[in-house]
Amino acid sequence: MARRPWPRAERSFKDVDDMNDLNQDLLAALLDSEDDELIAEGIPALAAPGVALPLSFSQQQLWFLQQYEPGLTAYNLPRVFRLRGALDVGALQQAFQALIDRHAVLRTRYESRDGVAVQCVLASAPFVLGHEDCRHLPAREGQARAAEAVDRTVSHVFDLGTAPPLVARVVTVSADEHVLAVCLHHIASDAWSNPLIARDLAEAYRLALSAGDGPPQWPALPVQYADYAAWQRARADEGGFQRELAYWNAHLGAEVPTLNLPTDLPRGTQRRFEGAAALFEVDAQLSADLVGLGRALQCTPFMLMLAAWQALLSRQAGQGDFAIGVAHAGRHRPEARALVGFFINTQVFRARVAPGMSWRALCRQVRENTLAAMDHADLPFEVLLDSRTERRDPARSPLFQVMFGLQVDDGQTTLALEGLQADALDAPATGAKFELSLDITLTGGLLQGRLEYATALFTPTTAQRLVEG
Structure with a gap:
């Protein structure tokens, strides 16, 4: 929703x-x-691989909380879907990777330099979509495996020093039923981001289905989140x-x-x-x-x-x-x-x-x-x-x-993957x-x-x- x-x-x-x-x-x-x-x-475009930029004020608060309590999961943002239809797991993997490539905040890591928290955009952040095929198991056991995968995903403990701040797993319960669990850390996402992620993931999946092995092609975004964070800090410094x-x-x-x-x-x-x-x-x-x-x-x-x-x-x-x-x-x-x-x-x-x-x-x-x-x-x-x-x-x-x-x-966050019905x-x-x-x-x-x-x-x-x- x-x-x-x-x-x-x-x-x-x-x-x-x-x-x-x-x-x-x-x-x-x-x-x-x-x-x-x-x-x-x-907003000036400053974010580039290897360039350390300040955290936004909201990000800094979460960074400090995560340093204080490394096992914190209260700021996980999970979403779970039941997918019905023929899912191409390989295309979905490509779609997630394309999403990460498009939005630099999903290939950003966070660290402390001289006692100051900074964010560094990476040129790439390889992503692996977890997948478990349970079609050979009895239906009840397949559903239990799916529930376990959901629990592992939503309770994932993120290391903010590595990218991406996103994990996802899909469990194939039967030929036409799958459970997809996705979790992002709040330092990289929020509620408004949900429809954007759903839109871009759906488009990337459609392109991956039609492009075969080639990666989806995206128009570049004029600025990235790290640019906004730097602009916000500069505005604060200027009163x-x-x-x-x-x-x-x-x-x-x-x-x-x-x-x-x-x-x-x-x-x-x-x-x-x-x-x-x-x-x-x-x-x-x-x-x-x-x-x-x-x-x-x-x-x-x-x-x-x-x-x-x-x-x-x-x-x-x-x-x-x-x-x-x-x-x-x-x-x-x-x-x-x-x-x-x-x-x-x-x-x-x-x-x-x-x-x-x-x-x-x-x-x-x-x-x-x-x-x-x-x-x-x-x-x-x-x-x-x-x-x-x-x-x-x-x-x-x-x-x-x-x-x-x-x-x-x-209805804008409905995950409209081509050929699939998705229920949150x-x-x-x-x-x-x-x-x-x-x-x-x-x-x-x-x-x-x-x-x-x-x-x-x-x-x-x-x-x-x-x-x-």
């Missing part, structure tokens, strides 16, 4: 339901707003984020209270990343009622569901003042929209749920905060964090402890990035949810209770 973080999800919703025209026009204007002078400058920094520090205030949710297990002295997920679905009638409520309040689904999440957390913690992290697509630059890479940025929304506050007032407050955030969306979270003076607790993530995201399933399967959870992360997906007017939770703090029973509200 397409899981694109806001704000692009807000625009996609325009195709799902006819929300208030004025509200949508305002959102669209904000989405398309970007400093014309900055766009005119363009290009000062307007956004001033806004976010004013929004958050001098000190952000820690969200003290009651836990089932005692909190340790260090942050841990083990996790699981609870899935749920809102029935059609309630989904329609929520959409109608949002229309009446002039709120998009993102605003409505974020307000509901704030209210639930406030009730659970007995606390009205705290912060929530919100994933933002981070692809304002036109050059970025065709690139696989880790562009997603985290914005920090301060929740202020006052005693006796009406639902309408809470939604209005979230709406105002959302629109203001969209107008100050460029600031890297790490730049904001570096400017803050709150005391750090090694057992908690800084500034916020819970996340929220809303995505729209627009749920991938096992590989960890928890935060104490709680709520992701809502809007699919044809229906709301589906995934609550990721830290198993070092919460039991499955508590997660289910939260899901049920």
